[in-house]
Amino acid sequence: xxxxxxxxxxxxxxxxxxxxxxxxxxxxxxxxxxxxxxxxxxxxxxxxxxxxxxxxxxxxxxxxxxxxxxxxxxxxxxxxxxxxxxxxxxxxxxxxxxxxxxxxxxxxxxxxxxxxxxxxxxxxxxxxxxxxxxxxxxxxxxxxxxxxxxxxxxxxxxxxxxxxxxxxxxxxxxxxxxxxxxxxxxxxxxxxxxxxxxxxxxxxxxxxxxxxxxxxxxxxxxxxxxxxxxxxxxxxxxxxxxxxxxxxxxxxxxxxxxxxxxxxxxxxxxxxxxxxxxxxxxxxxxxxxxxxxxxxxxxxxxxxxxxxxxxxx
Amino acid sequence: xxxxxxxxxxxxxxxxxxxxxxxxxxxxxxxxxxxxxxxxxxxxxxxxxxxxxxxxxxxxxxxxxxxxxxxxxxxxxxxxxxxxxxxxxxxxxxxxxxxxxxxxxxxxxxxxxxxxxxxxxxxxxxxxxxxxxxxxxxxxxxxxxxxxxxxxxxxxxxxxxxxxxxxxxxxxxxxxxxxxxxxxxxxxxxxxxxxxxxxxxxxxxxxxxxxxxxxxxxxxxxxxxxxxxxxxxxxxxxxxxxxxxxxxxxxxxxxxxxxxxxxxxxxxxxxxxxxxxxxxxxxxxxxxxxxxxxxxxxxxxxxxxxxxxxxxxxxxxxxxxxxxxxxxxxxxxxxxxxxxxxxxxxxxxxxxxxxxxxxxxxxxxxxxxxxxxxxxxxxxxxxxxxxxxxxxxxxxxxxxxxxxxxxxxxxxxxxxxxxxxxxxxxxx
Numbered sequence: 001x002x003x004x005x006x007x008x009x010x011x012x013x014x015x016x017x018x019x020x021x022x023x024x025x026x027x028x029x030x031x032x033x034x035x036x037x038x039x040x041x042x043x044x045x046x047x048x049x050x051x052x053x054x055x056x057x058x059x060x061x062x063x064x065x066x067x068x069x070x071x072x073x074x075x076x077x078x079x080x081x082x083x084x085x086x087x088x089x090x091x092x093x094x095x096x097x098x099x100x101x102x103x104x105x106x107x108x109x110x111x112x113x114x115x116x117x118x119x120x121x122x123x124x125x126x127x128x129x130x131x132x133x134x135x136x137x138x139x140x141x142x143x144x145x146x147x148x149x150x151x152x153x154x155x156x157x158x159x160x161x162x163x164x165x166x167x168x169x170x171x172x173x174x175x176x177x178x179x180x181x182x183x184x185x186x187x188x189x190x191x192x193x194x195x196x197x198x199x200x201x202x203x204x205x206x207x208x209x210x211x212x213x214x215x216x217x218x219x220x221x222x223x224x225x226x227x228x229x230x231x232x233x234x235x236x237x238x239x240x241x242x243x244x245x246x247x248x249x250x251x252x253x254x255x256x257x258x259x260x261x262x263x264x265x266x267x268x269x270x271x272x273x274x275x276x277x278x279x280x281x282x283x284x285x286x287x288x289x290x291x292x293x294x295x296x297x298x299x300x301x302x303x304x305x306x307x308x309x310x311x312x313x
Numbered sequence: 314x315x316x317x318x319x320x321x322x323x324x325x326x327x328x329x330x331x332x333x334x335x336x337x338x339x340x341x342x343x344x345x346x347x348x349x350x351x352x353x354x355x356x357x358x359x360x361x362x363x364x365x366x367x368x369x370x371x372x373x374x375x376x377x378x379x380x381x382x383x384x385x386x387x388x389x390x391x392x393x394x395x396x397x398x399x400x401x402x403x404x405x406x407x408x409x410x411x412x413x414x415x416x417x418x419x420x421x422x423x424x425x426x427x428x429x430x431x432x433x434x435x436x437x438x439x440x441x442x443x444x445x446x447x448x449x450x451x452x453x454x455x456x457x458x459x460x461x462x463x464x465x466x467x468x469x470x471x472x473x474x475x476x477x478x479x480x481x482x483x484x485x486x487x488x489x490x491x492x493x494x495x496x497x498x499x500x501x502x503x504x505x506x507x508x509x510x511x512x513x514x515x516x517x518x519x520x521x522x523x524x525x526x527x528x529x530x531x532x533x534x535x536x537x538x539x540x541x542x543x544x545x546x547x548x549x550x551x552x553x554x555x556x557x558x559x560x561x562x563x564x565x566x567x568x569x570x571x572x573x574x575x576x577x578x579x580x581x582x583x584x585x586x587x588x589x590x591x592x593x594x595x596x597x598x599x600x601x602x603x604x605x606x607x608x609x610x611x612x613x614x615x616x617x618x619x620x621x622x623x624x625x626x627x628x629x630x631x632x633x634x635x636x637x638x639x640x641x642x643x644x645x646x647x648x649x650x651x652x653x654x655x656x657x658x659x660x661x662x663x664x665x666x667x668x669x670x671x672x673x674x675x676x677x678x679x680x681x682x683x684x685x686x687x688x689x690x691x692x693x694x695x696x697x698x699x700x701x702x703x704x705x706x707x708x709x710x711x712x713x714x715x716x717x718x719x720x721x722x723x724x725x726x727x728x729x730x731x732x733x734x735x736x737x738x739x740x741x
Contacts (some may be wrong), residue, residue, distance in 0.1 A: 015514070093634055094367070114636035115516045116588025123587075136516030175516055198513035199521070 006304040010122040010129040014136035022180060026148050028300035029293070035072060035074055036295065044076040046075035047304050049106040054121075055081040055132070056112040059290065060130050061267055062142075065110050069298035075107075075306075093117065097124040107305055110134070128305040136170045142266055142303055143176035145294040147184065150221055151288055152293070153262050158185030163215040163257075164206075165223030165247060166274055167196040167236075173225060175265045178204045191215035192225075192247060195236040212247050219257040223264045227274045240273050250276045254284070262286045316340045316407070318353040320530040327566065327669035328685035329419025336485030337367055339692035339735035342529040346688060351512065360737065362696055365729050366418035368668045369686050370693030373469075373673040375570060375620035376545055376645060378404070378435070380498065381422060383412025387625040387713050390425035395712035396433040396643040397405065400728025401604035403434035404623075404645070405679060407467040408445065415440035415451040420459035424713055432738055433731070434693070436462040436681055441480045445469045450476070450483060455615045457487045463679050468595075472498065474508060476588040477532060481541025490679055491533055492567070495553065496596065500524035503565065505636055507580040507597040515584055520597050522550040529553040538565055544678055545569040547622050549596035551606030558615045568678045571607050573644060573651045580602050582718060583635075589620055589720040590631045590638030594624065611662050611670065618675040619667075622650045625714025643707075644713035648705055651719065653726025657699070664699075666735060692735035702726045711740065 008023060015024070035041055050072045055063050067210070070077040091099075100108065101124070109130045110118040115137035122129040133139040151157055162181055168174050168190050181188050182205050188208040190197075191214070200207045209215045216222060227243055238245050254261065263275075263284045271277050280287060315340045320485040324347065324618035336351035353359050373396065379387035383677045387395075396404050409416035414423065420437045439461035445468070453464060461740065464484060471477045471493060481662025484491050492723040501520045506512050530546055533556055536543035542555065548554060557569050583592045592598060608628065610616040621644025631638050652671065657664050672695075676684025680702045681690045705722045707715040730737045 001602065092629070093637075094632055112634070114634045116635045119587050120634055133348070134516070136518075138516070153370040172516055177515070199508050203510040205515060281375040 007277065008305070008308060010118070010252050011140055011210070011301055011305060012122060012129065012131045012141050014120050014140045014176045015138065017183070018184045020282070022144070022147070022183060025144050025297065025300050026151060028304060029148050031297040032299040033293070035291065035299070036272055040076060041072050044074045044304055046070070046073035046306055047135050049075045051075045051077045051107045051109060051302065052100055052105045053077060053079045053109045054100070054111070055079070056117070057133070058148055059111050059133070062111065065133060065291070066298050069302055073299055073302055074296070074303065089268065092117070093120060094124060094257045100126045101127065106309060107302060128309060130301060130305065132171050136172050136178045139172040139270055140176050141294070141298055142173050145290055145297040146223065146264060147180055147262065148293045148297055149196055150262070153286060157181065157313040160186045160220040161189070161218055162186050162221040162223065163189045164223045164225065165190060165191045165212060165215060165249065168192045168201060168225070169196045170199045170228065171225050175204070175221065178206055189215045193237055201234050211257055212249070213253055216253060216256040218312050221255070221259055221262055221264065222249065222257060224275045226266065226268065227270055233237040243273055248274060248276060249279050250280045251282065262284060264290055267291070268297040316345070316354050316357035317732065317737070318351060318357050318359045319367055319696070320351070320359055322365045322460065322696065324367045324369035324686065325668050326686045327673045328369065329687055332665050334369040334407050336651050337686060337694065338734065339694070339712060342734040343692050344686050344688050344690045347686065361444060364698070366664065366697040366699060367581045368695050368697065369398050369672045370731060371649065371671045371695045372403045372683060373401050373623065373648065374405040374618055374620050374675045374679055374683060375640070376404045376406050376623035376672060377409065378406040378423070378626065380410060380426060381419065387727055388690050389423060390430040391711060391713045392623070392645070393430050393432040395437065395710060396709045397731050397740055399646040400649040400695045400731060401433055402643060402695060402731050402733055403436060403681065403683060405438050405462060407465060408440040409468045413440050413445050414438070415443050415445065415542070417452070417455040417459040417575065420461050424430065424460050424466050431733065432740060433733065436679065437461045438465050438467070438492065440464065441466045442476060447472055447476060450480060453483060453487055453489060457489065462681060463490045463492050465494065465546065466538055467492065467494045470496045470498065474531060474535065476537060478535050481535055481539040481543065485539070485541055485683055489540070490544045492544045493528065494533060494546050495525050495528040497524045497527050499542040500527065505593060505597070506583050506720070507599050509580055509600050511580040511584055515588070517583070522552060522599060522603065525550050525596055526552040526556065529556050533557070533565055533567060536560070537563065537565045540566065542566045542574050543595065547575065547596055547620070549575045549599050549603060549607070550604045554606055554610045554615055568617040569615070570618040570678070571610070571616050572622045574642060575599060576604065576607050577651060577655050578628050579719060586718060588635040589636055589640060589718065590633065591716050592636050594622070594642050594718050595633060595640040595681060607662050611656065611666070615711070616619055616670065617678050619648065619652060619670040620675070621645055623712070625712050626716050628715055631716045638639050642716050642718060643712050645712060646707055646710050647717060649697065649728045650724040650726055651706070653697065653699060654724035658725055691731060694732040696729040696731070697726065699726045703727045706733055720729050
């Protein structure tokens, strides 16, 4: 068997990836995890490469995670965020892309509130594009770091029962995770209020459920999603109190899952809304490990994309 | 006296049930005679139509010419050249210009521009409400006097049921058809594509089919109440089609049009074309189930017309991320080839039915001249070449709009020529 290699210019989503490609990223990330334990957390792998972090939508943890991954790989990184002038002056996205291309970056990390923006940029720039979240579409590095976390705890993905709970309709985390977990052989149940469930959720190849306790039954992994009840979502759920009553994860409810269940959350958490503190800080919680694994996964993705630009072997 | 003999073609005229090799003599702007082996009168011009199909001039009852106000997207001139290039001899243009065509002076302006560029006829559609605001009725009488053939607030559905009722009632004084862009905007919300499997996969906000259906259902009840003539623009769902079918059985005066894109593409195209804004229009591309229902509606006679909803936009407006792009695609220069290739050669409907959908039906729905080659009718004629193969190339469009999801499609069948009032149309 030949060594799997990465040939893609971009990482736009999990949907187009094969199980082998996903495993390659996870294996690569494992090898980068060790760097975080060194006294000097830096390797020269991407020295001389430039990475632009383009965050059209506010983000603290994803952007910091990418930035740290870039620095640990010795890449030169530059941040554009939604507050900064270049992204707010009404310049069209295509013009932004052309301007960025003129700076000849090697990689672009893109977060945008609209699905498809990283795809559009990927068509127009020579740099590799990493989707750091496009609207409610995909967030591939989140799914990869989730998978790494699961694998490190369970030793496998295949055959696990995973429950994903919350605002499924508006979550990019769900979509990427559903694709990834299905490709690696887990069985996934999504649960949430009917008003926050996409009409064709079952077409994603998951079991759809509208009852939290039913979804938790026998679960090996529980992923809670952030409930965003502010603004327009108000029409989708009447109150925080009602939300917690129906879909809040308490210790008592979690008892329905497997004894060694792990609890995950992509952050930022709303304590007392979708998750009780007793669970978030409880024994099965791996929420902070997810964050740590996120840096390693992003290092792996940056490394693989940059290596593919080298022309491969 | 001017005369033109179109000789040797296969003449297809659903209004007379004709599909045979016949010569066609046009004199003084009207059809003079049909017959086998006609001799040209002295001085008559002759067109050899052997190998071609001769049909009543094609009519597109739903186009946006963008003038006045948005000439950077399209003008009456460029839109009419596109119509002629696409095989159409007449178009009905929607009133969502700037200013809105809700009064006589705008109607007259459009018709004056059309008279300067006589590549095809223009039939202006007036607004239902002043400014298309959905509040008070526009002056139908004034607009009809100026040449309006129907009324619609296209783009802005008439939300207020009372106003819709009054529009249907008042339009009866002029035997005007009230055209509705049927969409409940509250149900649409921030939706940008059909709500279904593909919106779920792509994470794009969805527009449910019910956004159309609830308004069609309401309007059909109002049409029944008032006895008005009601036409559903760009009908896109199986449910709406069934509502139309059922209302017609009850005797409601209802007609409907569908677009080529709703017949040939489903919501899957948004994913296949990787979020291309050329797959973004209203109503959105629907599910495969809806596509099949619409195709069945063509075959069983429920659908009255195929219309393009030709909606040119400037490339700067369309070349942006999906969510930010305006809705709409061009259609005047692709409709005929798409229909010939996919519907006729594809075996969905026979050629005479297609001509009914592109000519006789549209004329009947809006009460327009044409749609027939019976003696005495206007001498608007389209010639089609069923075998010519073309590749859709937006850079060759006469329209200023380039926004089409069909670029690169290779199609069999194309328009060959048009005649307007008995004279061949030539484009500069």
